[in-house]
Amino acid sequence: MYTMKKTLFFAILFSFSLQAFSQVTEKSLALYGAAKLVLEKPIDNYSTISLVPSLGILNTSDINYLLLGVGAEYRFYFTGTAPMGLYSGVGIGYSFGNARIVNENLSGYNLKTDVGGVLGHLVIGRQWIFENGLLLNVNIGAHYLNLGFKQGAADFSSVKAFKGVMPGIGFCIGFRLKSSSCDR
Secondary structure, rough: OHHHHEEEEEEEEEHHHEEEEOOOOOOOOOEEEEEEEEEEOOOOOOOOEEEEEEEEEEEOOOEEEEEEEEEEEEEEOOOOOOOOEEEEEEEEEEEEEEEEOOOOOOOOOOOOOEEEEEEEEEEEEEEEEEEEEEEEEEEEEEEEEEEEOOOOOOHHOOOOOOEEEEEEEEEEEEEOOHHHHHHH
């Protein structure tokens, strides 16, 4: 069996969340989806760190966002040996991209501008790694996103950029890659 301390994980994570909430601008529904590439490295028997580039789509009733991002995550494993078992994870990151107004009732219909902001999440999940290297991960948690329009986006003065907490469900399928250059 492979030593867990000497493994590097490469996984593609597809996560989604549907959030109903009330914003200051009276939006009632936001839909967020993201695809993430997770590079996870065990740092001891109980914890891992990850580098997480991502692509996300956020749609509200007034604005559609297309976002690229990069983040980092720390996981603590309660059961098993990292990176297998029940875990809790916390992550931070930065996203950037563009925003497009889609509400016909707002002035400046179909205008675009650049957008950027911070994100964070807190999740609890379970990760399995099988003998053939297949990795499965499921998690649930809360995701925070705080976006802002670029300076001088006057056409977007009638709307506010997205800021809120969304519940999320994540599913990951990936593979364990052995890497002698990354071993501790």
